[in-house]
Amino acid sequence: MRPGIDEWTMIVARRERRVEWGDCDPARVVFNPRFFEWFDAQTTLIFETVGLPKRDLLQRPDFAGFPLIETRARFHRAVHFGDLVAIESRIVTVRKSSFEVEHRLTNGGELSAEGFETRVWTMRDPNDSERIKSHPIPSDILARLGIEVGPRSA
Amino acid sequence: MRPGIDEWTMIVARRERRVEWGDCDPARVVFNPRFFEWFDAQTTLIFETVGLPKRDLLQRPDFAGFPLIETRARFHRAVHFGDLVAIESRIVTVRKSSFEVEHRLTNGGELSAEGFETRVWTMRDPNDSERIKSHPIPSDILARLGIEVGPRSA
Amino acid sequence: MRPGIDEWTMIVARRERRVEWGDCDPARVVFNPRFFEWFDAQTTLIFETVGLPKRDLLQRPDFAGFPLIETRARFHRAVHFGDLVAIESRIVTVRKSSFEVEHRLTNGGELSAEGFETRVWTMRDPNDSERIKSHPIPSDILARLGIEVGPRSA
Amino acid sequence: MRPGIDEWTMIVARRERRVEWGDCDPARVVFNPRFFEWFDAQTTLIFETVGLPKRDLLQRPDFAGFPLIETRARFHRAVHFGDLVAIESRIVTVRKSSFEVEHRLTNGGELSAEGFETRVWTMRDPNDSERIKSHPIPSDILARLGIEVGPRSA
Numbered sequence: 001m002r003p004g005i006d007e008w009t010m011i012v013a014r015r016e017r018r019v020e021w022g023d024c025d026p027a028r029v030v031f032n033p034r035f036f037e038w039f040d041a042q043t044t045l046i047f048e049t050v051g052l053p054k055r056d057l058l059q060r061p062d063f064a065g066f067p068l069i070e071t072r073a074r075f076h077r078a079v080h081f082g083d084l085v086a087i088e089s090r091i092v093t094v095r096k097s098s099f100e101v102e103h104r105l106t107n108g109g110e111l112s113a114e115g116f117e118t119r120v121w122t123m124r125d126p127n128d129s130e131r132i133k134s135h136p137i138p139s140d141i142l143a144r145l146g147i148e149v150g151p152r153s154a
Numbered sequence: 155m156r157p158g159i160d161e162w163t164m165i166v167a168r169r170e171r172r173v174e175w176g177d178c179d180p181a182r183v184v185f186n187p188r189f190f191e192w193f194d195a196q197t198t199l200i201f202e203t204v205g206l207p208k209r210d211l212l213q214r215p216d217f218a219g220f221p222l223i224e225t226r227a228r229f230h231r232a233v234h235f236g237d238l239v240a241i242e243s244r245i246v247t248v249r250k251s252s253f254e255v256e257h258r259l260t261n262g263g264e265l266s267a268e269g270f271e272t273r274v275w276t277m278r279d280p281n282d283s284e285r286i287k288s289h290p291i292p293s294d295i296l297a298r299l300g301i302e303v304g305p306r307s308a
Numbered sequence: 309m310r311p312g313i314d315e316w317t318m319i320v321a322r323r324e325r326r327v328e329w330g331d332c333d334p335a336r337v338v339f340n341p342r343f344f345e346w347f348d349a350q351t352t353l354i355f356e357t358v359g360l361p362k363r364d365l366l367q368r369p370d371f372a373g374f375p376l377i378e379t380r381a382r383f384h385r386a387v388h389f390g391d392l393v394a395i396e397s398r399i400v401t402v403r404k405s406s407f408e409v410e411h412r413l414t415n416g417g418e419l420s421a422e423g424f425e426t427r428v429w430t431m432r433d434p435n436d437s438e439r440i441k442s443h444p445i446p447s448d449i450l451a452r453l454g455i456e457v458g459p460r461s462a
Numbered sequence: 463m464r465p466g467i468d469e470w471t472m473i474v475a476r477r478e479r480r481v482e483w484g485d486c487d488p489a490r491v492v493f494n495p496r497f498f499e500w501f502d503a504q505t506t507l508i509f510e511t512v513g514l515p516k517r518d519l520l521q522r523p524d525f526a527g528f529p530l531i532e533t534r535a536r537f538h539r540a541v542h543f544g545d546l547v548a549i550e551s552r553i554v555t556v557r558k559s560s561f562e563v564e565h566r567l568t569n570g571g572e573l574s575a576e577g578f579e580t581r582v583w584t585m586r587d588p589n590d591s592e593r594i595k596s597h598p599i600p601s602d603i604l605a606r607l608g609i610e611v612g613p614r615s616a
Contacts, residue, residue, distance in 0.1 A: 020503045021516065025329055026336040026389055027286075032194065032222050033187035033330065040186065041482045054483065055544030068186050072226040078286075081334055082517030132181075132232075174349045175362065179483055180490040180543055187484065195328045208329065209390030235488055236363030335594075340502065340530050341495035348494065376494050380534040386594075440489075440540075 010146060012090050013045040019083045029078040036071065039103045039115040042089035046101070050144045064132040066119040069098070077112040079105070085112065094147050097121050097134045164300060166244050167199040173237045183232040190225065193257045193269040196243035200255070204298045218286045220273040223252070231266040233259070239266065248301050251275050251288045318454060320398050321353040327391045337386040344379065347411045347423040350397035354409070358452045372440045374427040377406070385420040387413070393420065402455050405429050405442045472608060474552050475507040481545045491540040498533065501565045501577040504551035508563070512606045526594040528581040531560070539574040541567070547574065556609050559583050559596045 017038065025031040043066070044054045057063045079085055085107045093100040103115035123135040171192065179185040197220070198208045211217045233239055239261045247254040257269035277289040325346065333339040351374070352362045365371045387393055393415045401408040411423035431443040479500065487493040505528070506516045519525045541547055547569045555562040565577035585597040 020499075021333055021506060022339050022341065022499045022502055024334045026332045026334060027219050027221070028334040029221070031191075031330050032225065033190040036187040036190055037185075037482075037484045040484055044483060053544060065181050067181070067183070067232065068227075068229055070226070070228045071186065072224070073222075074224045075222055078221065082515060174345075175352060175487055176345045176348055176493050176495065178488045180486045180488060182488040185484050191328075191330045194330055198329060207390060236361060335527050335529070337529070339499075340533065341498040344495040344498055345493075373489050375489070375491070375540065376535075376537055378534070378536050379494065380532070381530075382532045383530055386529065 010090075011046055011050055012088055013042055013049045014086060014088045015042065015045060016084060016086045019079055019081055019085060021081060024081045027078075028081050030080075032073070032075070035073055035075075035105070035113055035115065038087060038105075039071075039073075039089070039101075039117065042087055042103055043101050043117060043119065046089055046091060050146075052141065052144055060138075062123045062135055062138050064122045064124045066099075066121055067132075068117055069120050070118040072116045074114045075112070076114075077107065077110060079107050079112050083107050091145060094137065094142065094145070097136050099137065164244075165200055165204055166242055167196055167203045168240060168242045169196065169199060170238060170240050173233055173235055173239060175235060178235045181232075182235050184234075186227070186229070189227055189229075189259070189267055189269065192241060192259075193225075193227075193243070193255075193271065196241050196257055197255050197271065197273065200243055200245060204300075206295065206298055214292075216277045216289055216292050218276045218278045220253075220275055221286075222271055223274050224272040226270045228268045229266070230268075231261065231264060233261050233266050237261050245299060248291065248296065248299070251290050253291065318398075319354055319358055320396055321350055321357045322394060322396045323350065323353060324392060324394045327387055327389055327393060329389060332389045335386075336389050338388075340381070340383070343381055343383075343413070343421055343423065346395060346413075347379075347381075347397070347409075347425065350395055350411055351409050351425065351427065354397055354399060358454075360449065360452055368446075370431045370443055370446050372430045372432045374407075374429055375440075376425055377428050378426040380424045382422045383420070384422075385415065385418060387415050387420050391415050399453060402445065402450065402453070405444050407445065472552075473508055473512055474550055475504055475511045476548060476550045477504065477507060478546060478548045481541055481543055481547060483543060486543045489540075490543050492542075494535075494537070497535055497537075497567070497575055497577065500549060500567075501533075501535075501551070501563075501579065504549055504565055505563050505579065505581065508551055508553060512608075514603065514606055522600075524585045524597055524600050526584045526586045528561075528583055529594075530579055531582050532580040534578045536576045537574070538576075539569065539572060541569050541574050545569050553607060556599065556604065556607070558598050561599065 019030055023030050023034045047054060085105055087103055087105045089101060089103045091099050092102045098118060098120045101117040101119065104111060105113040120134045121137045122132040125131040125133045173184055177184050177188045201208060239259055241257055241259045243255060243257045245253050246256045252272060252274045255271040255273065258265060259267040274288045275291045276286040279285040279287045327338055331338050331342045355362060393413050395411055395413045397409060397411045399407050400410045406426060406428045409425040409427065412419060413421040428442045429445045430440040433439040433441045481492055485492050485496045509516060547567055549565055549567045551563060551565045553561050554564045560580060560582045563579040563581065566573060567575040582596045583599045584594040587593040587595045
């Protein structure tokens with residue numbers, strides 16, 4: 001069977017961040033787009049964690065980024081200037097050409113924000129190098145992520 | 155009746171933006187956190203459109219910001235460096251102390267991204283000026299937004 | 309004579325900006341890196357003003373960006389959330405492969421910040437498409453900028 | 463003697479950073495305003511290094527930030543997505559109410575960017591809490607920074 005719906009990996013990418021002055025808005029809390037910057041870096045970190053730095057991936061002909069197609073975040077508690085937060089991220093679902101990522105940001109042990117991403121694997125369009133198109137996640141990538149790959153059903 | 159669940163306003167805040175070099179990532183498309191910056195500014199623009207600039211609101215004792223508690227975005231088409239986009243934003247739901255905003259970003263007439271925000275009205279906590287707490291949206295604000303305010307049911 | 313030292317153009321690119329919540333830091337003033345974002349967009353605007361949008365320039369084989377090699381800014385007065393500022397920018401010096409830009413940001417008519425950039429004209433290195441190298445500013449670009457181009461001395 | 467012109471400290475704040483996707487522009491190099499974000503965080507780190515986190519400093523009545531009044535940067539080599547850079551920062555000059563900071567960013571051991579800041583020590587204006595004004599750097603701060611403080615000459 002093809003890497004199925006709702007298979008997920010045990011890989012966790014974890015990083016601590018000190019909240020900087022420039023991360024914060026006049027309310028002295030993290031300005032919400034920063035969380036999305038951090039989540040984006042976390043997804044890259046997941047791949048780096050399994051030996052697939054994005055910079056190397058971009059050398060492959062079958063990879064041109066994993067753009068977001070949908071994202072969502074919930075903010076439970078404000079995060080303030082100077083706080084030391086931790087973000088834990090994991091791929092929770094893998095489909096043929098897309099995957100989902102969850103991010104949990106804790107602050108002093110309390111869950112403060114959560115992020116949910118749906119991303120699509122893309123490659124450069126062979127007919128138009130300016131464009132990208134979705135592409136099945138290559139088997140060797142799945143293997144690195146710990147997804148078992150059986151014979152293709154479709 | 156109290157400003158009910160799922161009442162919404164007809165106010166539309168619209169703004170055009172030229173996509174700048176610094177808005178884009180190495181894929182030469184808008185880096186996703188920028189959309190959330192733009193959406194944040196759009197929500198402020200809705201209030202400004204009805205004569206309530208956020209800077210003035212912040213002078214009120216019953217306002218200390220409308221922080222996001224949840225947000226979501228869908229990205230339908232990549233937006234490229236140099237594109238001229240339009241964002242239309244409206245408050246689609248008003249509840250006692252919270253409201254929801256929708257943003258539609260079009261690029262050359264095509265819907266390229268959508269944003270959905272749930273925000274809570276807050277005031278400074280009278281017992282701790284360092285903290286904020288949720289607060290019913292004041293009636294005069296509702297009136298400005300075109301929400302009819304009847305006798306309080308609860 | 310070759311476009312000389314300290315020739316400058318009369319082209320002025322001017323843009324107004326409303327200072328957004330997300331432009332500001334916890335001191336409720338514009339966080340300094342934002343000024344550099346705005347200055348960067350202004351330099352692009354100068355070229356657009358003379359009919360040379362950067363997106364089109366990037367199609368040329370003799371252009372691969374005009375990266376900063378040095379920049380400087382002076383901050384005279386804080387700029388606050390909600391302020392409406394104007395930025396005026398002009399190329400003040402043109403050399404063989406580089407040029408200098410000045411930006412003046414006023415707030416309610418008062419000079420609040422100044423920026424000074426030295427940028428180099430680059431093209432893609434024909435021997436290594438991953439690299440760029442400095443390149444004389446093409447004559448047709450100079451002409452558009454209003455720089456008189458005589459016979460080349462060197 | 464009062465902490466003199468051109469006294470400087472031996473404190474060095476050093477931090478490594480992985481260059482993230484969102485730090486880069488379509489040229490796949492760090493977008494210049496990011497360097498200024500990093501430099502800003504570095505200056506805060508200098509104070510933290512000597513036991514003066516900015517968050518704590520902001521509790522003092524004689525501190526309301528050290529805004530930039532002038533800054534300058536030189537960019538020697540482009541810094542690319544995925545690079546691991548190191549930034550070393552130190553206060554190089556201390557005056558009565560201002561100080562200067564230098565930042566050196568190296569990439570694989572090579573100097574890639576330098577930053578120079580002039581910042582002013584401020585406190586809240588006792589006559590107008592919305593405003594700040596410059597203030598002599600307090601002696602205990604100077605002592606922490608390793609600046610010898612003699613009898614005040616002026």
